[in-house]
Amino acid sequence: MGLRTDSIHAHEYFDRTTGAFIPPIYQIAMFEQPGWTRTTDRGTDLKYSREENPTVRALEKLLARLELAEDALCFSSGMATVATVYFSLLKRGDVVVIPMELYGTSLQLALELRKYGVEVLLSWPETDKIIDIVNRKVKLVFIETMTNPMLRVIDVPELAKVCRDLGVVLVVDNTFVTPVLYQPMRDHVDMVIHSMTKYIAGHNDVVAGVLAGSKKRVIEVWDWRRKLGNILAPFEAYLVLRGVKTLGIRMKTHCENAQAIAEFLRDHPKVKEVYYPGLSDDRYHSIAKRVFKNGYGGVVSFKVRGGKEEVLKILRELSIIKAAPSLGGPESLISYPIISAAKVIPDDIREKLGITEELLRLSVGLEDVDDLIEDLDNALKKI
């Protein structure tokens, strides 16, 4: 099946009694256990919604299909997903490699692992630099397919091959790219995670996370989800099931709008630099062209001519585009990384990465692109 078909039908729910073909919200905490226990199709007990819930399970089946995985697990947020993966995989003495450009809270959480005796090595966020420090002693490499906010594209096929040969677990945060553009399981990574708060749920109205992987990996993490109690709530799962149906068509528009905006910004006299892998002269265009299909994503970062004062003026002058963190929804959002997701990166590293006070990150939404361009042009003209 194609991804658009799967994103609508792969939950597999059908109620023969009523003919209903959309999974309902199973708003219930516990299930009948009359001396025996019902089981889910993954063999776990269906007795309590902290462990399993049928609405969540329907979403998990669908997400596993989208990421070409055997199974999936939903969590109350992207961060809950990352934390539970760490709990399930790591113990004192293990070595973890992460790129130093990573979603700020993910970076903070990884650094906290040091407190528990896990060695955390920071790599420059480029494929060859990550590969340079991966060896047999490393337990886990955790990366984002495309970094935030500089939009560096990691060559996941290349890195996955190295990790596989060395027996190192590779977990890929595919939030920015989505399975519409790239499915890391094609290259046999161990686990794929998403903040579904972004493109997968897609409507800026729900916080959620997912992990996809082999049955064996998923059941190991499932046991930690049960213990930590961070499963997604049924209403949230319903919202994601509703939102994900349009993932394919939304991503097409996000990518088309982002490409047009990146080209507009590249030629704008008030813009110093644009970062978007869809631009033919972008440093990561050739990797992205080889690895991604269907486009280059919906986020564009750019540096304006000026400093903090000019940036704050732009944020005030924009009218359609909202100054807010996050990404992946219908509303275009612009964020100022040095006060937002990248705030927690130490100053010297942040500068080296290029995350300076002139940098803005735009999550291009689904509005008419001409309106967005006019909004940006008006604001840029004011500086």
Ligand SMILES: Cc1ncc(COP(=O)(O)O)c(C=O)c1O
């Ligand atoms: C790439 C990436 N991963 C993970 C997260 C964390 O997800 P959540 O906010 O759903 O906890 C975010 C949030 O912005 C993100 O951008």
